[in-house]
Amino acid sequence: MSAKPISLKILAAHLDLTVGTVSRALNGYADISPVTRKRVKRAADELGYRANQNARRLSIGNPETVGYLMPRVSSSIAQPFVAQLLQGLGEALSKRSWDLLVVQPNSSKDEMAHIERMVRSGRVGGLVISRPLKNDPRIRLLQDLKCPFVVHGRTASCADYAWYDVDGDDAFVTAVNHLVSLGHSRTAFIGAPLQHQFAQDRLNGYRSAVQENGLVVDEDLIQIADFSDDGGEVATNMLLDLPVPPTAIVCVSDTMALGALAAIRSRGLLPGVDISVIGYDGLKFGIHSNPPLTTMAQPQAHAGRRLGDMLLAIIDGDDPSKHQELQRAHLLRRKTDGPLHNATVQTNVSIREEIL
Amino acid sequence: MSAKPISLKILAAHLDLTVGTVSRALNGYADISPVTRKRVKRAADELGYRANQNARRLSIGNPETVGYLMPRVSSSIAQPFVAQLLQGLGEALSKRSWDLLVVQPNSSKDEMAHIERMVRSGRVGGLVISRPLKNDPRIRLLQDLKCPFVVHGRTASCADYAWYDVDGDDAFVTAVNHLVSLGHSRTAFIGAPLQHQFAQDRLNGYRSAVQENGLVVDEDLIQIADFSDDGGEVATNMLLDLPVPPTAIVCVSDTMALGALAAIRSRGLLPGVDISVIGYDGLKFGIHSNPPLTTMAQPQAHAGRRLGDMLLAIIDGDDPSKHQELQRAHLLRRKTDGPLHNATVQTNVSIREEIL
DNA sequence: TTGCTTTACGAAACCGCTTTCGGTTAGCGT
DNA sequence: ACGCTAACCGAAAGCGGTTTCGTAAAGCAA
The missing domain is CATH 1.10.260.40 (lambda repressor-like DNA-binding domains)
Incomplete structure (x- = not known):
């Protein structure tokens, strides 16, 4: 040694x-x-x-490294995805003994500068980015730089790059259909700011599902809030204060759904019987929430590996548009979804509040 | 462009x-x-x-990169730490625009090989490792390789390297003292396999606190289980099946504590009134557990930054033993701790079970 | 033996950047 | 006018590998 x-x-x-x-x-x-x-x-x-890898890579002209841009944290409940995604990426890369570089940008400007530096300085041969905005400048930049990349998620116009995503539209159709089949005709939607494409996708799914079931979309039942448990709580309180509150709520994430549960409980209502709640993500922690959270679960572990494999293939010369993978989420029933009960409880509450 | x-x-x-x-x-x-x-x-x-960074770093003879060895996942509830730690590390490194390489080892052998390759190939100028075992071979290896490193956590003999840790011993003294002050004289300990030093530290704290309060340590009340929520549940069931079950439980992690809550609830008991439970970590989603989990919280966000700063200082030539930082955890009371109630409930249960 | 491939290695250019070392030019004093 | 120092820049030697090219030795056929 x-x-x-x-x-x-x-x-x-x-x-x-x-x-x-x-x-x-x-x-x-x-x-x-x-x-x-x-x-x-x-x-x-x-x-x-x-x-010596610096020497070797300089010589062969290949960084043999890919970068991962961490999603900018909302400081809220720490992202449980990240660890899993990194693990999957690592596995995919280790097959060729490539390296994985992670970057934590502070601002959007910072992020763009990071990207530009990393690719121009030859530090990475490819990048994976996540949670794209509706019109994400990073994608444009990477295309201009002709740098191979894959995105975890996708934008509206996603034809010409590689991505891995789960179908949020479809998932919310499934969720709403499920609630309708339980008798709910007034289902609310709690979403995240719509500059995120995923937020838009899931809202679209909600809207179309409501309509496909012959119901009308009540804009009051659509609440956009901060992408956190607190946001979910605030939004739920708005909904419960409505003259005619919803009997079910679908949430754009499990984290927001947890906030929803808190708001519901704090009014003495019981999630799953008085009001149904369905989250999205399938976080394992949902087992331990109060009550255990019904959710649209996605095949988490898969994402990292697939993204890694796709990126390597593209770096090898594959056409990015050939690598687009859409997974489906499935309904994971736990305890926060239930049939439209005697709606007396929350109705009474709202009526009581109106009288006061 | x-x-x-x-x-x-x-x-x-x-x-x-x-x-x-x-x-x-x-x-x-x-x-x-x-x-x-x-x-x-x-x-x-x-x-x-x-x-070109490969060229530059080759020339200056400095990789300007540090590596982070991800803890080998127990696949359970995904590690919420990782993202936070990476963020902190990233911040510390970005001040000098160093890079962060993350490695996901599969096995212990794999991990050793990774370390050896990364430092010998000049890919990294330093490493951060986490969750050391009691006698961790990685530490020996890194010392032999004369590679600067910091460890998140520490071993029993930790005098000659740099580490950042929170005092698990102290934390469990605090937790047990708190429970004693609530009137509990039969407090159980749910731990993780003792090859992990942190598991040993926390058990030590538990033991000494029990004794300092003039009580005797009942070995039956010490349950070691898999480091997961399921493990916590199994261990709790063991405890509740005891002839004289505990009236309070301290758990080596929040994740295990969640399993404990599940086991307790499944017996129709109410955590916090029938049996107190205190977790460890201070994970934010403990707010949403059933009931909200009382826990020993640690200053999470800090760790990454400190580890990064320490590592850079050591690479600059500082004596590693000068960089040892012990944080204290503080009691974060939520709803799973409470005074020693009328102990009839669980006693009745256990008696009932004995009769059957 | 001559001549011609193979075989197996040495020599050297190169990857892109850093850094030391010299040397030319300008500027100054006398 | 001369000499001397400073200011500025060019030249070149690395850093530690990879890869092309050339060539001596060895093998084979005639």
Whole structure:
């Protein structure tokens, strides 16, 4: 276990060969005799030789590294996705022993600058970004830079780049249909700011599902709030204060749904019987909420690996538009969805409030 | 927005200067006239020049990169820490515009190999590892490799390296004392496998606190289980099946505590009144558990930044043993701790079970 | 033996940048 | 006018690899 890393030069000297020969021997060139190749390899791992990656990558002109731009945190309940996504990415990359660089941008400007620096400085051969905005400048930038990239999520016009997403539109159709089948005709939607494409997709799903069921969309039942549990709570309070409150709520995320549950409980109502709530994400923690949260679950573990594989393929020259993968979320029933009960409870509440 | 990155050479040609001169102009050497320096800088960002980092780092002999070894996942409730830690690390590193490399090892052997490769190949100038085992081979390896590193957590003999940890021993003393002050004399401990040093620390705190309060440690009240919510549930069921079950439980993590709550509720008991539960971590979603989880909270956001700063200082030559930071956890009371109630409820239950 | 491939390695250019070292030019004093 | 110092820039040697090209030795045929 020496401290100083040993270079190709001193390895070559040790073997009484030239660096070029040693390099070719290690890299499996055909013009090296089997005996010297063996000799070189043996010496190499006896001395613990590891090629300097900066030198190697400079030479071969390939950073063999991809970058991951962390979503800018909303500081709220920490993103449980990130760890899983990184794990999946890591797995995909490790098959070729590429490296994974993560970047935590502070502002949007900062993020653009980061991207531009990383690709121009040759630090990464590709990037994965997540949670695109409706009209995401990062995508434009990356296309201009001709830098391979994949996006976790997608925008409205997503034909010409690679993405992995779960169908939020479809998911909310499923959720609303489920609630309708339980008898609910007044289902509210709690969403996140619509500059995020996913927020728009899920709202679209909600709208079309309501209409497909022969109901009319009541704009009062659509609440956009901060993308956090607190946001969910605020939005739910707005809904419950309505003259005619909803009997069910679909939320754009599990985190917001947790806030909804809190608001409902704080009024003495019971989620799942007095008001149904369906979240989105399928976070495992939902098992432990009060009551356990019904949610549209997505195949989390998959995303990272798929994104990694896609990115590598594109870097290899694949057409990005060939790599677009849309997963479906499935309904994971726990305890916050239920049939339209005797609606007396919350109706009484709202009526009582109106009288006061 | 050109696609091909422009090199120092073509920038120099563009300016009718040599590469050396341009390089020095950009890097603030004194032997460059102010006018040419301006000229160079202007041309540089007009053309969008970014120094190739592989080349630069090879030349200066510094990878300007640190690695983060992700804790090997127990697949359970995804690690909420990771994202926060990465964010903090990123912030610390970005002050010098260093890069952050994350590695996801599969096995312990894999992990050792990763470390060895990363440092020997000059990919990283330092590493941060987390959740050390009692006798962690990674620490030995890194010391042998003379690679700067910091550890998130610490081992029993932690005098000669840098670490950031929160005092688990102290935290469990606080937790047990709190429960004793509420009248509990039979407090159980749910822990994780003791090869993890943190598990041992917290158990030590539990033991000494029990004794300091003039009570005797009942080994039956110490349950070691899988480090997950399921583990917590299993352990709690063991405890509740005891002839004389505990009236309070301290858990080595919030995740395990959630499992404990589930087990308690499933027996028709109410956490916080029939049995008190205190978790550890202070995860924000504890607010939404049933009931909201009382926990020993730690200053999460801080860890990443501190670890990053420490690592940079050590790379700069600081003595690692000068960088050891022990934070204290504080009691965050929510709803799962309460006074020793009429203990009849759970006693009746256990008695009932014995009779059957 | 000569001549011609193979085989197996050495030599050297190159990747893009940093940094030391020299040397030319300008500016100053005398 | 001369010499001397400073200011500025060019030249070149690395950093540690990869890869092309050339060539000596070895093999084979005639």
